[in-house]
Amino acid sequence: EPEVTQTPSHQVTQMGQEVILRCVPISNHLYFYWYRQILGQKVEFLVSFYNNEISEKSEIFDDQFSVERPDGSNFTLKIRSTKLEDSAMYFCASSGPSNQPQHFGDGTRLSIL
């Protein structure tokens, strides 16, 4: 069964540095998402992306964050000038045409030192 893949599985970054989290969604999917989960807390929606633009974003997704689909296969989340509170699991998800459910990757654990 096709799956969403995320790299790296664990990223350690110094506070203030930029980080890019990468995702390869399922190939025929059209809708892409980023969620995050701070340790011990709920999964939180960050942003959804469709037709090469952001379709919805949450309050968390401020100017520090950006998303891009640089080619036909990758979907990236960039965090500029990381803060300690950005430490979390970041999950990418995608969903296909014809109103299919969302498929999630196994996440990238981001640790900000």
Place this chain on the structure above:
Amino acid sequence: DAKTTQPNSMESNEEEPVHLPCNHSTISGTDYIHWYRQLPSQGPEYVIHGLTSNVNNRMASLAIAEDRKSSTLILHRATLRDAAVYYCILLLNRDDKIIFGKGTRLHILP
């Protein structure tokens, strides 16, 4: 957004059926009832969804009350691998953002 209410945690014995309840008294006529689960150290995983009729798939069954104000996810024969947090979510469209609650943490006893 219509909200759902689930017990914080439940326990079941291995190889027995499990019934996970969800209340959604403010559901609208066009909301679909979705269930996702999150196994330890993994991303959320789609389980099943329905609108009005009961649904079955290879993972589980979904029983929906006639008034749609509640539903029950049924795992017919729980295994240790089914230990996870189960989320009951209402979505108008499947490509809508998912607002996760705290879900029900299911413990399976060997």
